[in-house]
Amino acid sequence: MKKYDFDRPIQRRGTDCVKYDLMKTLYGRDDLLPMWVADMDFRSPDFVMDALRNRCNHEVLGYATVPAAYTDALRQWLQTHYAIDAESSELHFIPGIVAGIAYALLSLTQPGDKVLVTTPVYPPFLNLPTACGRQVECSPLLVKDGRFAIDFSDFERRAARCKMLILSNPHNPAGTVWGAEVLARVADICDRHGLTVVSDEIHADMTLPGHSHVSYSTVSEAARRHSLTFMAPSKTFNIAGLGSSTCYVADPALRRRFFGWLDGMGVAGGNIFAFVGAEAAFSQGEEWRRQMVDYLAANVAALRTFLSEHMPRVSVLLPEASYLAWLDFSAYGMTHDDLADRIVNKARLALNDGTTFGGEAFRCCFRLNLGCPRAMLTEALERLAQALE
Numbered sequence: 001m002k003k004y005d006f007d008r009p010i011q012r013r014g015t016d017c018v019k020y021d022l023m024k025t026l027y028g029r030d031d032l033l034p035m036w037v038a039d040m041d042f043r044s045p046d047f048v049m050d051a052l053r054n055r056c057n058h059e060v061l062g063y064a065t066v067p068a069a070y071t072d073a074l075r076q077w078l079q080t081h082y083a084i085d086a087e088s089s090e091l092h093f094i095p096g097i098v099a100g101i102a103y104a105l106l107s108l109t110q111p112g113d114k115v116l117v118t119t120p121v122y123p124p125f126l127n128l129p130t131a132c133g134r135q136v137e138c139s140p141l142l143v144k145d146g147r148f149a150i151d152f153s154d155f156e157r158r159a160a161r162c163k164m165l166i167l168s169n170p171h172n173p174a175g176t177v178w179g180a181e182v183l184a185r186v187a188d189i190c191d192r193h194g195l196t197v198v199s200d201e202i203h204a205d206m207t208l209p210g211h212s213h214v215s216y217s218t219v220s221e222a223a224r225r226h227s228l229t230f231m232a233p234s235k236t237f238n239i240a241g242l243g244s245s246t247c248y249v250a251d252p253a254l255r256r257r258f259f260g261w262l263d264g265m266g267v268a269g270g271n272i273f274a275f276v277g278a279e280a281a282f283s284q285g286e287e288w289r290r291q292m293v294d295y296l297a298a299n300v301a302a303l304r305t306f307l308s309e310h311m312p313r314v315s316v317l318l319p320e321a322s323y324l325a326w327l328d329f330s331a332y333g334m335t336h337d338d339l340a341d342r343i344v345n346k347a348r349l350a351l352n353d354g355t356t357f358g359g360e361a362f363r364c365c366f367r368l369n370l371g372c373p374r375a376m377l378t379e380a381l382e383r384l385a386q387a388l389e
């Protein structure tokens with residue numbers, strides 16, 4: 001069995017990548033360790049790169065149809081990992097999940113409609129409804145036993161006036177794995193109040209050992225009927241730049257509305273490399289995925305140990321899936337702006353600012369991306385301790 005190397009550093013500066021090459025614009029300097037945007041500092045897998053190179057050997061890049069091999073590999077992946085028996089007709093390519101959420105908002109809600117999200121949450125969930133002329137309704141998550149929990153009485157009160165829920169399953173930030181019981185309760189509430197649910201499952205393939213992902217549509221008949229599930233190999237295999245995502249819709253009426261809108265708007269096919277890369281990932285990627293997830297789990301353990309030994313005042317929500325930890329520095333008694341300044345200018349780290357995940361309630365919180373070689377994580381944590389302790 002091949003042993004993949006996740007320790008090997010890679011040089012990404014100057015490759016027009018968001019993670020390194022946008023730091024100067026966003027943080028005012030570029031000599032930072034980038035522990036922010038959700039892509040990993042691991043090489044994209046060799047079998048994906050080989051498949052892309054191989055496709056380039058045929059020197060025509062004309063319009064492509066959706067390859068049957070891609071659909072087969074995707075269906076097999078969904079069946080094996082999530083017990084989803086999808087017909088080809090129930091799947092539709094989308095060129096990215098953020099774009100897919102915008103399409104769902106535009107096609108399935110009306111201008112002015114309210115859209116429910118649970119905060120703190122991945123910032124586009126907050127910005128997209130507004131950009132589409134809809135209104136965001138935020139239900140703040142609770143922190144219970146070191147993890148996020150839905151405040152169901154608040155959630156239901158707000159759901160009653162909303163038309164759609166955008167759910168991060170698992171949750172970004174903190175990689176909370178929701179589980180069947182919580183999702184069934186969400187489904188019941190959304191069903192009673194007539195919401196369509198967009199379940200964004202982009203982080204699901206990276207569910208860490210000891211946790212198991214439940215796909216939203218599988219929790220009940222109601223969930224199956226009222227949901228769209230968005231998935232992608234982009235985070236798992238570090239191929240987000242390919243723009244290769246999928247939407248699964250089981251209900252025929254919902255499918256006619258959403259897929260019909262996509263086709264009408266010309267979002268019918270993807271680009272050649274999106275299909276080739278995803279097919280290679282789904283058909284050859286299981287061993288790589290497992291080893292990568294084990295590596296992430298060891299990074300999570302390293303983070304936990306470091307914080308308890310060197311920065312016990314940080315209150316941390318450790319990921320149960322994926323690589324995004326949520327750090328709360330309130331106990332340091334500093335203002336948010338002072339913390340942000342020290343993190344950038346003393347620790348020289350780029351972290352995501354907590355307030356972008358839902359506003360002022362998340363002052364003094366920052367999101368840390370630990371999808372990187374362990375040495376890089378260790379250096380980031382040492383710098384953080386030196387700057388704050």
Ligand SMILES: Cc1ncc(COP(=O)(O)O)c(C=O)c1O
Pocket residue numbers: 038095096097098099122168172200202203232234240245
């Ligand atoms: C929950 C979630 N959804 C969607 C995305 C982005 O998806 P895409 O690049 O396919 O638009 C991210 C990236 O961080 C994410 O965390």
